[in-house]
Amino acid sequence: DIQMTQSPSTLSASVGDRVTITCRASQSISSWLAWYQQKPGKAPKLLIYKASSLESGVPSRFSGSGSGTEFTLTISSLQPDDFATYYCQQYNSYSRTWTFGQGTKVEIK
Amino acid sequence: QITLKESGPTLVKPTQTLTLTCTFSGFSLSTSGVGVGWIRQPPGKALEWLALIYWDDDKRYSPSLKSRLTITKDTSKNQVVLTMTNMDPVDTATYYCAQRKLVAGVIFDYWGQGTLVTVSS
Numbered sequence: 001d002i003q004m005t006q007s008p009s010t011l012s013a014s015v016g017d018r019v020t021i022t023c024r025a026s027q028s029i030s031s032w033l034a035w036y037q038q039k040p041g042k043a044p045k046l047l048i049y050k051a052s053s054l055e056s057g058v059p060s061r062f063s064g065s066g067s068g069t070e071f072t073l074t075i076s077s078l079q080p081d082d083f084a085t086y087y088c089q090q091y092n093s094y095s096r097t098w099t100f101g102q103g104t105k106v107e108i109k
Numbered sequence: 110q111i112t113l114k115e116s117g118p119t120l121v122k123p124t125q126t127l128t129l130t131c132t133f134s135g136f137s138l139s140t141s142g143v144g145v146g147w148i149r150q151p152p153g154k155a156l157e158w159l160a161l162i163y164w165d166d167d168k169r170y171s172p173s174l175k176s177r178l179t180i181t182k183d184t185s186k187n188q189v190v191l192t193m194t195n196m197d198p199v200d201t202a203t204y205y206c207a208q209r210k211l212v213a214g215v216i217f218d219y220w221g222q223g224t225l226v227t228v229s230s
Contacts, residue, residue: 001172034216036156043205043220044156051213087156095209096169097213100148100156 002026002090006101012109021073021104023088034089035064035073037082038103044087048073057068075106083108111135113145113206114220120227121196127226130207131189145189145211147180149202157202161215162189163172166201169215196227198228 206215
């Protein structure tokens with residue numbers, strides 16, 4: 001199985017900060033990587049797919065990059081609504097199984 | 110407008126079988142490419158993909174839980190059912206159903222609100 005490792009587990013930041021979250025795959029997944037945002041008590045929300053494609057309606061301050069085994073999610077200027085937990089998900093079609101990272105919680109500094 | 114909603118018991122006893130139903134609207138599970146999956150999340154922990162069923166009745170399961178899971182669909186009722194056998198307290202989680210986004214691969218763009226299932230005697 002492909003394992004996904006996110007870092008850091010928790011991140012403390014202030015409004016206006018540039019924030020970067022990393023996700024590493026245990027083997028190459030090309031660009032088959034998605035990012036989700038989850039707020040307490042709510043279902044996850046898709047932000048980015050295929051490593052860098054922004055989901056419709058998602059603010060442009062969110063961006064994704066990477067390929068192979070290392071990926072990043074960047075929030076260019078953190079807004080109050082962005083304090084949440086972020087998950088990466090690999091969807092390598094060859095594996096036919098799909099796994100999430102352990103999550104990164106973005107907290108108010 | 111696409112919506113999904115999970116239903117089922119909130120409390121099950123250890124060794125029992127859990128049956129959850131996902132009732133959806135706004136799309137058809139008979140349309141080519143469409144899929145519905147189940148994902149769970151133990152309290153305070155990460156998301157875990159469980160199972161997926163496609164429009165053509167192809168099914169995928171998490172390797173670690175495959176022996177305990179069955180996913181089926183009823184296209185006429187717009188429902189997907191997940192059964193999980195031999196429930197254990199570690200299976201306590203919020204269970205979500207979600208629609209597969211119609212792009213290459215499997216990611217989820219519409220989610221239900223989730224249903225919390227507690228396993229306890």
